[in-house]
Amino acid sequence: MQEKHKQQPVDAVKLDRLAQIAVKTGLGLQKGQNIVVTAPVEALPLLRRIACHAYRAGANLFTPLLADEELTLLRLREAPETSFDHAAGWLYQGMAAAYAQGAARLAIVGENPMLLANEDAGKVARLNKATSLAYKPALEKISNFDINWNIIAYPGLAWARLVFPNLAENEAVYRLAEAIFAASRADREDPLAAWAEHNAALRRRSDWLDTENFAALHFKGKGTDLQIGLAEGHKWSGGASQAKNGIICNPNIPTEEVFTTPHAYKVEGIVQSTKPLAHHGSLIENICVRFKGGQIIEAKAGKGEAVFNRILESDAGARRLGEVALVPHSSPISASGLLFYNTLFDENAACHIALGQCYSKCLKGGAHLSKEEIAARGGNSSLVHVDWMIGGGDTDIDGIKQDGSLVPVFRKGEWVSA
């Protein structure tokens, strides 16, 4: 490998800690378990450290599926028209089979968030839809939390240049790496202990929200006056949780949110985005939508409106909510002041909502509910799941109890109770 001879502008000790976090805290990998990993080629230095920690933790098979962004661009620019409505179904079905047989799922992200910004939006949308459709059986095993899974980030060069446009390449990669390490607690001497402590704090929040058992949340802020009904028998999640295979894992590294399933038909009012949304290589800014009966009936965006409308047109569920998440304005990622152009990070800087597919684990007894039962409780279903940020320093949230009484939850972007 020629890469071996190239100095990576990334702290090797912290990179190794990040790999350890992915395997131990992220996946909670079990001895003898198989792992399927997707990663951009550029993330090989992290992938190799993860493989090492995974094998040492007793991983049986470690199967990498490496992606190259240049090949994606070549497809969009050179492939015949017929290509864009197809996907390699055999590969996605295989992944679903691997998960059904007990494999864990790890995704390393680090791609150029703007890769597709100048490509044909129609082709991109068709390609994404065909891929989503092929991927659905595998994605359902993840969104239903059948297996332990984890997403973690590596500082790719194009991503680093986007976040730090005024720095030299090596400096930008170094700075993004440090930001990833800090947000992922890989800068701590004992990162696993730091994660145990953080998970306990998130658990206290979600336990309190479960005890309150709100019927709805009312968000108020600049340009936002939105009431979000919560699904019947909803349950709050955050940090570590137990997959249906019994394994406790942290699906997202980093994570600062507690979140639950809204009622797909009980969302009313207007809401405005507070941070840009980087979606499949396009940037969508200043989203402003109106909900009625849970459905988006008006949508505007200051930038990327066509892309946003394409998301809404993906299927019937794309106009309804699948997630609502609470993140204090003082979260470390928000405090970093950086815009990461990546939902994994940016969603942990602010309260957010997601259009599309809900998480069944955010319903009591969700592990054993049929699709019909989930829908009956208000859980949304869709091929997409797109998070966007609606919280900021001026966000107030009230919880509306089942008897209609109000409980202050957030004031000026921060938790009211401890």
Add this chain to the structure above:
Amino acid sequence: MQEKHKQQPVDAVKLDRLAQIAVKTGLGLQKGQNIVVTAPVEALPLLRRIACHAYRAGANLFTPLLADEELTLLRLREAPETSFDHAAGWLYQGMAAAYAQGAARLAIVGENPMLLANEDAGKVARLNKATSLAYKPALEKISNFDINWNIIAYPGLAWARLVFPNLAENEAVYRLAEAIFAASRADREDPLAAWAEHNAALRRRSDWLDTENFAALHFKGKGTDLQIGLAEGHKWSGGASQAKNGIICNPNIPTEEVFTTPHAYKVEGIVQSTKPLAHHGSLIENICVRFKGGQIIEAKAGKGEAVFNRILESDAGARRLGEVALVPHSSPISASGLLFYNTLFDENAACHIALGQCYSKCLKGGAHLSKEEIAARGGNSSLVHVDWMIGGGDTDIDGIKQDGSLVPVFRKGEWVSA
């Protein structure tokens, strides 16, 4: 990709021609066809050019499966004992499904031939066996020639250093690239025309051999006195041929051989290897074996004997022949004087035989024969197919006709007839 900013010590024009050869001559890719490609990460510059030519030729889906040698080493060194008897069956089954649905198969090779030389031979053998077993359904579609397929090479750094141990890294890669380009006819102004001409020459050889319809070939040379019975209704192949899906392709780039299926039970005598055999990262030299009733009953090797014995112990068919191939000593690859440590090249420098699985396409009506019918004709069956070189400048070959009369085929390593 950081690679973009690194000067590749490889001629870009010839690399692009090699990609064109892979798509047009190698695969004979059809409009609307899908392709599955395996490649080492290092071969991305060639993979991208191939994707471009494939899409322009009308490829529908181009699915790359990228491998990283460091991950292979990490597995051998860090994975638990239980790992080595398993393989990602879902991935190999998926590949078989893709081929069954009409996808073409492209393999880019360029790995370090000595990667596994210092690893635990027992683990390597178990890993190879588990992988072969999982891969068998997919491999059978290739060895049965159900689909169009092609193998082509990229000059990886570790490979280049092995072939040119006394040159600086960039110089070694450049020289190996030039050797690959020359052997693959990517150094010609019109490479597709050059391949058409070469394929016609190979066709004349195989047509003559088919007309002669020899019962056996008798090889004589230094340390070799071997009679190889040919399968009943055998057929000679070489260069371009038609897969069962009707597509004409060149499975190997480069290729200088004509080859057929021996009779698995009619091989008698002794034979000595004339070039080293690089097998799964180990080097096997000076092989000397005795056949009786088609089976190897004595085997020695000057170097790598344990690895060679492990091949023989793979299964019952590993001790019998699946292929015999004729290559003149004056072939361009032989004339280059290089040892490539890679069968794709080295087998085209000399007459060779292969232990293990036969090609059903080298039997008349082979496309429609059952496994039992292939066996009844003398076609061998095995999980392995391992070529090794037995020809040189002193090789004489006689064809033995069905009536027992002799026809000179090779004298002093060269074809006797035109």
